[in-house]
Amino acid sequence: MRHLVLIGGGHAHVHVLKQFGDRPLADAEVTLVGRDIETPYSGMIPGFVAGLYSFEECHIDLARLCQRAHARLVHAEATGIDRAARRVLLKDRPALDYDLLSIDVGSAPNVGTIERAEQGAIPVKPIAELGRRWLEFCGRMETWLGPLNVMVIGGGAGGVELALAIDHRLRDVAKAADLQVTLVTKDEILMGQAQAARRRLRAIFQRRGIRLLEQSGAERIERGAVRLADGQWHQADAVFVVTEASAAPWFADTGLPLDERGFLAVDATLASTGDDRIFAAGDCATVLEHRRPKAGVFAVRQGPPLADNLRRVLNGEQPQPFVPQRRYLSILGTGDGRAVATRGSWAIEGRWVWWWKDHIDRKWMRMYR
Ligand SMILES: Cc1cc2nc3c(=O)[nH]c(=O)nc-3n(C[C@H](O)[C@H](O)[C@H](O)COP(=O)(O)OP(=O)(O)OC[C@H]3O[C@@H](n4cnc5c(N)ncnc54)[C@H](O)[C@@H]3O)c2cc1C
Incomplete structure (x- = not known):
C-alpha cells in the first residue's frame, strides 16, 4: 500500500479527489491535509462580496469530497517537508509519512x-x-x-x-x-490583459x-x-x-527548486524539477516551460492532468506532459449583475455576460458538491 498525501484543498486537488472518487485507486491510500475544510471557489468570491452568492454557494466541502474518494482528511496546516525522511511537517500535529506528495496550497498577496x-x-x-x-x-x-x-x-x-x-x-x-x-x-x-x-x-x-x-x-x-x-x-x-501573488515562505526550507519569486518549480508533467516524488499545481507552482498568470482558471485546468499523473506514478508508469492554453477567457464580474468578458484582444460587456459567467461557475461547483 503506497501513501499519497495531498497538501491543500486548492482547485486542482478538488478535481483529483473527484476523479479518485469516480475511479478509485488500487493499492494506494490517500490523505488530504487542509487548513480549511470548506475551500472557496475563487471565481465566485467577488460575487459573494457583492452579495450575489451565499457562503455555501461558493465553497466546496472537502470533508464530503474526501469521504467519497475514500481519502483521509487531516485538518491541519502544513509547515514544511522533511524530504530525507519523506514526511510532511504539520503545525501542532505529528508529521505524516508519504510515498508520493502533491502540493496545491495557493498563494497570498505580497504585502x-x-x-x-x-x-x-x-x-x-x-x-x-x-x-x-x-x-x-x-x-x-x-x-x-x-x-x-x-x-x-x-x-x-x-x-x-x-x-x-x-x-x-x-x-x-x-x-x-x-x-x-x-x-x-x-x-x-489589468496588466497583461487587452487594452x-x-x-x-x-x-x-x-x-x-x-x-x-x-x-x-x-x-x-x-x-x-x-x-x-x-x-x-x-x-x-x-x-x-x-x-x-507571493509564495508560502516554508517552500524555501524544503530544498526544492523554486522560481525567482519563490514558487515551486515544476516541469510540464507538474512534477518538481528536483524531486520526482513531489508534484505541485495551482498558484503555488510555476511550470517552467509554460509560464502562465497566477489565476484560478489555470489551477482548475491542471486538475485533470495532475490526477492522471499521480495515478500513473502510483501505477509505476511515467507521468505525461501537459501544455496549458496560452489565450484564455477571463470574465470579470462588476458586482451589479453585469460582467466584462475578455480574450486575446477583444472585450465585451453586459448583463448576459454575467449570466454566462454565473452559468460556468455554478456548473463547475455542481461537479464537486
Ligand atoms: C479577491 C480575489 C478574487 C479572485 N478572483 C478570481 C477569478 O475570478 N478568477 C480567477 O481565475 N482567479 C481569481 N483569483 C485568483 C485565485 O484566487 C487564485 O488564482 C486561485 O485561488 C488559485 O487556486 P489554487 O488551487 O492554487 O489555490 P487556492 O484556491 O488558494 O487553494 C489553496 C488551498 O490550500 C489550503 N492551504 C493553504 N496553505 C495550506 C497549508 N500550509 N497547509 C494545508 N492547506 C493549506 C487553503 O486552505 C486552500 O483550501 C482571485 C483572487 C482574489 C484574492
Missing part, C-alpha cells in the same frame, strides 16, 4: 512592500478569512454615518472585481454613509463613481489612512490588499 499592511489591512487571503471579516465589516457598516472611505490596493483582476463588488454591496448595506471606494495600483489596471478590457473597466469605474488611481503604489498603511508613492496620505476607513 512585504507596504509598511504596516499586516496590521492595517483586511487580508483577502486566506479567502475563508476574507469571508468572515467581510460579513463582520458589513454588519458594522449598517449603522455608519457620514464619510466612508474604502481603499483596495492592487489592480489585477482580483482587485478590480473586489473594488466593484465592495462598492455595490456597501451602497446597499451602508445606506447612511457617504461612500467612496478607491482602487490604487502601482501600474495600470479594450482596460478601457471598458475604466469607463465602468467612472460611471459608478469609483476612484481609480493608476501608477500610484501604496507605501504605508496607518489607522485611517494610506500613503501613496507621491507622499500624499489618503483617508481609508478600511483597506483591502490584493497585490501580486
Whole structure:
C-alpha cells in the first residue's frame, strides 16, 4: 500500500479527489491535509462580496469530497517537508509519512512592500478569512454615518472585481454613509490583459463613481489612512490588499527548486524539477516551460492532468506532459449583475455576460458538491 498525501484543498486537488472518487485507486491510500475544510471557489468570491452568492454557494466541502474518494482528511496546516525522511511537517500535529506528495496550497498577496499592511489591512487571503471579516465589516457598516472611505490596493483582476463588488454591496448595506471606494495600483489596471478590457473597466469605474488611481503604489498603511508613492496620505476607513501573488515562505526550507519569486518549480508533467516524488499545481507552482498568470482558471485546468499523473506514478508508469492554453477567457464580474468578458484582444460587456459567467461557475461547483 503506497501513501499519497495531498497538501491543500486548492482547485486542482478538488478535481483529483473527484476523479479518485469516480475511479478509485488500487493499492494506494490517500490523505488530504487542509487548513480549511470548506475551500472557496475563487471565481465566485467577488460575487459573494457583492452579495450575489451565499457562503455555501461558493465553497466546496472537502470533508464530503474526501469521504467519497475514500481519502483521509487531516485538518491541519502544513509547515514544511522533511524530504530525507519523506514526511510532511504539520503545525501542532505529528508529521505524516508519504510515498508520493502533491502540493496545491495557493498563494497570498505580497504585502512585504507596504509598511504596516499586516496590521492595517483586511487580508483577502486566506479567502475563508476574507469571508468572515467581510460579513463582520458589513454588519458594522449598517449603522455608519457620514464619510466612508474604502481603499483596495492592487489592480489585477482580483482587485478590480473586489473594488466593484465592495462598492455595490456597501451602497446597499451602508445606506447612511457617504461612500467612496478607491482602487490604487502601482501600474495600470489589468496588466497583461487587452487594452479594450482596460478601457471598458475604466469607463465602468467612472460611471459608478469609483476612484481609480493608476501608477500610484501604496507605501504605508496607518489607522485611517494610506500613503501613496507621491507622499500624499489618503483617508481609508478600511483597506483591502490584493497585490501580486507571493509564495508560502516554508517552500524555501524544503530544498526544492523554486522560481525567482519563490514558487515551486515544476516541469510540464507538474512534477518538481528536483524531486520526482513531489508534484505541485495551482498558484503555488510555476511550470517552467509554460509560464502562465497566477489565476484560478489555470489551477482548475491542471486538475485533470495532475490526477492522471499521480495515478500513473502510483501505477509505476511515467507521468505525461501537459501544455496549458496560452489565450484564455477571463470574465470579470462588476458586482451589479453585469460582467466584462475578455480574450486575446477583444472585450465585451453586459448583463448576459454575467449570466454566462454565473452559468460556468455554478456548473463547475455542481461537479464537486
Ligand atoms: C479577491 C480575489 C478574487 C479572485 N478572483 C478570481 C477569478 O475570478 N478568477 C480567477 O481565475 N482567479 C481569481 N483569483 C485568483 C485565485 O484566487 C487564485 O488564482 C486561485 O485561488 C488559485 O487556486 P489554487 O488551487 O492554487 O489555490 P487556492 O484556491 O488558494 O487553494 C489553496 C488551498 O490550500 C489550503 N492551504 C493553504 N496553505 C495550506 C497549508 N500550509 N497547509 C494545508 N492547506 C493549506 C487553503 O486552505 C486552500 O483550501 C482571485 C483572487 C482574489 C484574492
